[in-house]
Amino acid sequence: MSIFTLFTYCIIGLLSFLIVFILRSKFKISRLYNTVFSIIIFLCFASIFNYLKIDELNKNLFIIFVFQFIFDFIYTTYILDEDFFNKRSSNLSYYVFLIIFGLFLNNSYINKVKVVFLTGEDIRLIIWCLIFLFMYKFIQEEKLLDTNYHTEKILDEGTILTMFTKLRRRFLNDIKVNDMHLELAIYSIMIYYNSKRSSFFRSFDNFRFRINGRKRKLGIMQVESNTFITDIESIDIVTRELKKIVGKKTGSGTYDAAISKYMKDDNLEVLEIYNTLKNFFKI
Numbered sequence: 613m614s615i616f617t618l619f620t621y622c623i624i625g626l627l628s629f630l631i632v633f634i635l636r637s638k639f640k641i642s643r644l645y646n647t648v649f650s651i652i653i654f655l656c657f658a659s660i661f662n663y664l665k666i667d668e669l670n671k672n673l674f675i676i677f678v679f680q681f682i683f684d685f686i687y688t689t690y691i692l693d694e695d696f697f698n699k700r701s702s703n704l705s706y707y708v709f710l711i712i713f714g715l716f717l718n719n720s721y722i723n724k725v726k727v728v729f730l731t732g733e734d735i736r737l738i739i740w741c742l743i744f745l746f747m748y749k750f751i752q753e754e755k756l757l758d759t760n761y762h763t764e765k766i767l768d769e770g771t772i773l774t775m776f777t778k779l780r781r782r783f784l785n786d787i788k789v790n791d792m793h794l795e796l797a798i799y800s801i802m803i804y805y806n807s808k809r810s811s812f813f814r815s816f817d818n819f820r821f822r823i824n825g826r827k828r829k830l831g832i833m834q835v836e837s838n839t840f841i842t843d844i845e846s847i848d849i850v851t852r853e854l855k856k857i858v859g860k861k862t863g864s865g866t867y868d869a870a871i872s873k874y875m876k877d878d879n880l881e882v883l884e885i886y887n888t889l890k891n892f893f894k895i
Contacts, residue, residue, distance in 0.1 A: 657676070676714075776803060779806065787847060793867045794854060800871065800886035804882045805833055808834075809834060831846025857869075871883055
């Protein structure tokens with residue numbers, strides 16, 4: 613692959629990122645639309661290169677998604693100062709899918725056909741697909757389909773208990789409290805954050821912190837800190853915070869209230885984990 617080809621992919625990746633970014637900012641489009649527009653841009657450039665008979669640029673055109681990922685990472689991390697690899701944002705899985713799908717299109721479609729742009733047969737297929745999609749949306753909007761939606765639990769009971777067993781075995785000698793309610797509250801917060809931010813990504817957070825020293829959430833308890841802290845130090849910080857919130861209060865709902873105050877917006881999910889552990893231990 614020549615320097616010119618790589619540079620061209622870089623420019624197209626930047627253009628693709630900017631176009632999707634503008635659409636996302638102006639119209640608040642979802643991740644699905646991000647994907648669709650990225651694929652459309654990809655196919656448009658493939659059609660242009662095919663028409664101009666620049667086959668060299670079409671051979672590995674999926675690399676534009678790699679550059680799009682790099683530009684998005686730089687913008688999110690160093691301009692917005694946000695966590696690009698946050699599990700809730702699903703940025704990593706989104707770009708992994710986009711790159712793999714682009715590779716698939718490259719090898720199974722773009723590099724195997726003489727004409728990349730739509731033919732008469734292609735247009736006919738698209739029209740019928742749009743008709744079926746329109747009918748499906750019409751039926752949904754008219755509520756002719758009896759669809760019941762429900763909210764899934766963040767973690768099922770089996771997963772919670774499995775994670776609790778593993779984490780308790782790991783931190784058995786580090787968490788020394790006399791109150792079983794406090795211990796379960798600590799592990800509930802730990803299970804929640806460990807499910808959201810795995811040890812692999814926490815290692816990446818540590819690496820980034822050592823490079824730029826910017827305040828960020830660190831440790832298994834995801835404590836926001838200006839200084840580097842380990843998993844155990846993050847546990848100690850949360851333990852002290854919970855003890856401070858509880859004070860001398862007693863009663864069955866003491867730590868429910870403490871968790872709600874500490875976790876704020878995420879309290880319902882942690883309380884669900886806490887109640888699961890309490891029911892298991894029958895306390």
